[in-house]
Amino acid sequence: MxxxxxxxxxxxxxxxxxxxxxxxxxxxxxxxxxxxxxxxxxxxxxxxxxxxxxxxxxxxxxxxxxRGFHKRNHHLHIAVAPTKNIDRIEWFLEKATELGIDEITPIITDRSERRIVKEDRLNKVITSAVKQSIKAYHPKLNGAISYDAFMKLPFDGEKLIAHCIDQGEKKYISDLVVPHQKYLILVGPEGDFTPEEVNLALNKGFKALTLGDNRLRTETAALSVCFEINYLNR
Amino acid sequence: MxxxxxxxxxxxxxxxxxxxxxxxxxxxxxxxxxxxxxxxxxxxxxxxxxxxxxxxxxxxxxxxxxRGFHKRNHHLHIAVAPTKNIDRIEWFLEKATELGIDEITPIITDRSERRIVKEDRLNKVITSAVKQSIKAYHPKLNGAISYDAFMKLPFDGEKLIAHCIDQGEKKYISDLVVPHQKYLILVGPEGDFTPEEVNLALNKGFKALTLGDNRLRTETAALSVCFEINYLNR
The missing domain is CATH 2.40.240.20 (Hypothetical PUA domain-like; domain 1)
Known part of the structure; x- marks a missing residue:
């Protein structure tokens, strides 16, 4: 229908x-x-x-x-640096909507090559995926925000950061979180977060996660996070 | 470098x-x-x-x-009906290569809208992802084959089929397989496998899997399978 x-x-x-x-x-x-x-x-x-x-x-x-059609049992918020090629972030939004996500924030980091996103266009991609995959909940796309400003916002759930810097201990998401929570997970740009950005997150109580040995593109890393959180909550 | x-x-x-x-x-x-x-x-x-x-x-x-650089600890073969829009299957090949896959077979099913694939072009997508994600193993892309002919080929590992028909018991991949095996997993076209195709697979010893309640596009279902098998083997 x-x-x-x-x-x-x-x-x-x-x-x-x-x-x-x-x-x-x-x-x-x-x-x-x-x-x-x-x-x-x-x-x-x-x-x-x-x-x-x-x-x-x-x-x-x-x-x-x-009411509450296929209500999700957790809240997943992914803050991700938009990719240089916008198609890649659009793919991420479509796939994340299919798999299950609640909130997305484009974050502009020190090494972001793309510093502007057209939210209208990205929202259309999300809406199209909502209809195609028959979701009654529309994921919320927040406005793009600088990393520093974003880190000053309050957030009361489990907080993780995905980065590739060889610095400190990292764990799998499955070792860091429990099901049915609010999660905020940060994913960096093509050139990764800077050490200063990682340190800022760690000082704010974020835990460092690894997605395994694979070298993943930004949008693949973000989708991997989405898969894994949904998997752990099913 | x-x-x-x-x-x-x-x-x-x-x-x-x-x-x-x-x-x-x-x-x-x-x-x-x-x-x-x-x-x-x-x-x-x-x-x-x-x-x-x-x-x-x-x-x-x-x-x-x-030698044996980042050798994988299992063998994942996904046989998937190519999507009408070839970009979608190319996206799957790129992402599956990043996440880890060993073998892909395009299968032409009864309801496949696309019956021809250009293997050269798809192999270029894989090779590009191999280089980008620094893989020493190149996933093998088999030639497109009809579903019936494919089902006559021998295969000695764990065999699963993903379908959406409300027919018989389905389980999560995690309840169907053990780690470090050879896996062959079938993913159908936009309009799903026919009941006859599903029955043929079940008669050949394939087990029916579910990917959860989400209504996924073909390429998202295939990537979901890839993610889950790699997750269970990490």
């Missing part, structure tokens, strides 16, 4: 915007009486019936709603 | 082909006396010195070789 993302749903009926209405009527060719699904990005999963198939203004009548 | 893929290395010296020689001299600007690394795709990791910097014919003298 076709799925629409409707974060502003509030009543027993819902009107699709012009773009979605056109898609619904002209591309999907759904007539009055067809059933569709809606997700509100906040855990609501709806079944609705088309009651008006105007290509500029499709009206849906909500038949059923399930 | 720059790395070259040299599967035909056989002596104490090695001559780069014209394309690599040009890259070495004109792009990397490496003069005589520079050190580079070579991997032969079969476990050999070499350190070599440039003894002739001719842009058509760079000659390297081997200084050191390490």
């Amino acid at each position: 076709h799925i629409f993302y409707t974060p502003d749903i509030a009543h027993n009926t819902y009107t699709l915007n012009e773009e979605e209405s056109k898609h619904c009527v002209r591309v999907l060719r759904l007539p009055v009486g067809s059933l569709v699904n809606l997700v509100d990005g906040n855990g609501g999963f709806y079944t609705a019936e088309i009651t008006l198939d105007n290509p500029k203004k499709v009206v849906l009548s909500i038949l059923n709603v399930e | 720059h790395i070259f893929y040299t599967p035909d290395i056989a002596h104490n010296t090695y001559t780069l082909n014209e394309e690599e020689s040009k890259h070495c001299v004109r792009v990397l600007r490496l003069p005589v006396g520079s050190l580079v690394n070579l991997v032969d795709g079969n476990g050999g990791f070499y350190t070599a010195e440039i003894t002739l910097d001719n842009p058509k014919k760079v000659v390297l003298s081997i200084l050191n070789v390490e």
